Amino acid sequence: MVGASPSRSPDAPVLVFDSGIGGLSVLGPIQALLPQAPIVYAADYAAMPYGTKSEAEIAARVPALLGRLVERFHPRIAVIACNTASTIALDHVRAALNIPVVGTVPAIKPASELSKSGVIGVLGTDATVRQPYVARLAEQFAGDATILRHGSGDLVLAAEAKLRGEHRDPAVFAAAMAGLTRQPGGDAMDVVVLACTHFPLVRDELSAVAPGIAFVDGAAGIARRVEYLTRTQAWPDRPSAGRAVFTRLDAREREYADALNAYGLSTIELL
Numbered sequence: 001m002v003g004a005s006p007s008r009s010p011d012a013p014v015l016v017f018d019s020g021i022g023g024l025s026v027l028g029p030i031q032a033l034l035p036q037a038p039i040v041y042a043a044d045y046a047a048m049p050y051g052t053k054s055e056a057e058i059a060a061r062v063p064a065l066l067g068r069l070v071e072r073f074h075p076r077i078a079v080i081a082c083n084t085a086s087t088i089a090l091d092h093v094r095a096a097l098n099i100p101v102v103g104t105v106p107a108i109k110p111a112s113e114l115s116k117s118g119v120i121g122v123l124g125t126d127a128t129v130r131q132p133y134v135a136r137l138a139e140q141f142a143g144d145a146t147i148l149r150h151g152s153g154d155l156v157l158a159a160e161a162k163l164r165g166e167h168r169d170p171a172v173f174a175a176a177m178a179g180l181t182r183q184p185g186g187d188a189m190d191v192v193v194l195a196c197t198h199f200p201l202v203r204d205e206l207s208a209v210a211p212g213i214a215f216v217d218g219a220a221g222i223a224r225r226v227e228y229l230t231r232t233q234a235w236p237d238r239p240s241a242g243r244a245v246f247t248r249l250d251a252r253e254r255e256y257a258d259a260l261n262a263y264g265l266s267t268i269e270l271l
Contacts, residue, residue: 008076008233009074010236011236011240012074012076013037013039013075014030014034014038014039014075014076014077014079014226014230015040015042015066015070015075015078016030016039016040016042016079017044017065017066017079017080017081017082017085018041018043018044018082018197019043019044019048019049019050019082019084019085020043020044020045020156020160020198021043021159021160021163021198021259022081022156022159022196022197022198022199023041023081024041024163024259024260024263025198025201026079026081026104026197026219026222026223027039027081027263028219028263029219029220029223030223030226030227031263032223033223033224033226033227034223034226034230036236036237036239037235037239038236038239038240038242039242039243039263039264039265040069040075040242040243040244041243041245041260041263041265042065042069042245042247042271043244043246043253044062044065044246044247045246045247045248045249046248047061049157050082050085050127051124051125051126051127051128051151051153051196052125052126052127052153053084055088058084058089058127059088059089059092062085062088062089062092062093063089063095063096066078066080066093066097067096067097068271072271075099076099076100076230076233077099077101077102077226077229077230078093078097078099078100078101079102079222079226080101080102080103080104081104081222082104082196082197083105083106083124083125083128083195083196083197084127084128084196086103087127087133087134088127088131090103100229102222102225102229104222105137105218105221106122106124106137106218107193107194107216107217107218107221108120108122108134108137108138108141108193109137109140109141109142110216110218110221111191111192111216112141112145114191114216115190116190117188117189118144118145118188119145119146119148119186119188119190120142120145120147120189120191120192121149121150121180121186121189121192121193121213122134122148122192122193122195123155123176123177123179123180123196124149124151124195124199125152125156125196126151126153127151128151128195128196129149129150129195134147134195135147146185148183148185150176150180151179152175152176154172154175155172155173155196155198155202156198156199158172158202159198159199160198162201163259164252165255168202170209176206177192177206177210177213180192181210189213190214191213191215191216192206192210192213192214192216193217194206194216194217195217199215199217200215200217203215241264241265241266242266243265243267243269244260244265244268244269245268245269245271246268246269246270246271247271248270249270253268
């Protein structure tokens with residue numbers, strides 16, 4: 001098993017991993033609870049988007065990549081800030097690493113508590129929404145609710161474009177929501193689970209095309225879990241600059257510099 005530095009230095013970072021830039025929606029709440037935490041943010045742009053990959057590809061790639069990251073940066077904890085990677089590869093990663101690993105779970109439980117109509121949408125990537133894990137969550141936490149699922153790879157690309165400062169076509173957001181509302185019972189849907197960490201980054205755009213619908217995600221719960229698992233550990237006396245590590249680093253990836261800087265990630269480097 002791949003493990004962290006045995007000294008568990010106060011400078012040991014929190015590793016936040018996603019296929020792309022979507023994990024920033026999870027990083028923000030983590031930083032709010034743990035402002036002293038050193039951060040390494042890793043994005044697998046060489047294989048993004050994950051939502052179009054097969055389960056076998058993701059199950060093989062993600063544990064191997066996390067192993068490389070742990071060997072290089074010796075984090076105290078790893079956060080898989082990607083619903084697709086979590087629903088497919090979380091158990092494989094936990095078996096491969098000797099540090100705590102926090103996954104990303106679609107927020108079906110809080111959605112069921114919030115819904116008044118009993119009709120809940122789950123908006124994610126194609127790979128996430130087809131997972132049996134989503135059905136098990138729905139059965140466990142929302143057994144009496146009607147669950148509508150829709151996968152949208154275009155929404156992932158729209159979120160990425162937003163953080164590069166590019167124009168987003170409103171039709172993309174309208175189409176993503178129509179994939180839910182046009183299903184039987186969709187006219188009564190009042191809550192949508194954002195089951196991809198990219199999607200909270202375009203929450204405003206989704207709200208604009210679907211007024212009256214509440215959007216929920218699991219980022220706050222992930223941050224609380226990270227805080228709990230590191231509660232007895234020492235942190236640096238003052239925050240340090242974070243770093244972003246990409247598996248592909250061309251001109252396009254460098255266009256994320258401003259967005260990354262907003263989260264204290266002052267450098268981008270190639271893994």
